[in-house]
Amino acid sequence: MSIIPRMAGKKQFNEDETLDRAITVFWERGYAATSMQDLAQATGVLRGSLYHAYGDKQAVFLRVFERYRRNFLDAARAQLANRDPAVALHDFFAYTIKTMTEAVPPTVASPGPSTRGCLTTKIATDETAMDEPVRAALRSMLDELEDILLARLAMDDATARLRLPSADAARLAATLTRGIVVMERIYHAPAALLATADSLVAVLFTAK
Template identity: 60%
Template sequence: MAGIKQFNEDDTLERAMHVFWRQGYGATSMPDLAKATGVQRGSLYHAYGDKQNIFLLAFARYQRHYLDMVRKHMQLDDPVAALRAYFAYVIRSMSEPVPQLDGTPSARTRGCLTTKIATDETAMDEPVRVALRGMLEGLADALEERLSQPDARDRLRLAPKDAARLLMTFTRGNVVMERIYQGTEQLEATADHMIALLFKH
């Protein structure tokens, strides 16, 4: 029927997300997205309008999943253990190989989708900037939510909001370090040092 999508939208947006993650925003074209998703270019235009809208929908889907996983990993009773679990998830996520077009893992790690798009000047139209800001604000909110619980708040050297912002910013720096050193040991060690600085002994 006319106007009805003839493809699986979740699968299409998942595949599109991996293209943006692998290539960046500026280097990704509609033909690239059509090839990766298996959906004809005309159908993509008809369903989503343009590349930017496909990215925004794919990124919103990614953001929901990422923040759900962050909250899930911080459900531990001890706040130090909760933050260690948070960093373990974040480091593992950025250290996974990015899937290639044929679905096989690449030899290089995928890094962070948010940071990759944020450092691409061709992506910095306001709708994309707002989406990236929403992701970082959501991450800071999730961290503040856990750090505001009495078991954490009473041991923190900073206010929960300030500690959450510091952790969110620190995570962005860890992304850059992963790109350079391509290993988890140093990232895990510096994350442990950051946690130790945040809490009173």
């Protein structure tokens, strides 16, 4: 997704650093609770400069979410590269769980220990964020994730052992990632989450 700056000319700030800081704000506070002033304070970029460069808050979010989507999906592909399909799916779930259970520094809003959770699901459960451009971005992320899973599970070594059609297995795996997110927010138990994921792997694949 490409967003054209509102003003021509070179930006007077480091865009990569700015977007990395902005995504942290959305991740910690959610969409509704994040304001352009919050983004300005976190990035060190004047609010007017953010407006001129990107537009409104939604435009900033769509830009940072595109970076998040690209990075996560690239990592998902890498985790699914193992030559054993069952191990590949285990590695994918292990990576997914690791990213959402990483500890984040305490803030004024969250002074106690907390974990990152999943940005996609955090935004998806915020009705104030569900304008069509945001909904489309989330949909694209999840659709591509399912496509990546399908590409691995449709390989001959996987189809020879799957108990379900590859498309059904990919959809089930993608759906479990959303359920894992919710369970993580309630229990904060990475080992239990991975055990659940491994149970799905065991159900999907016959033994070698």
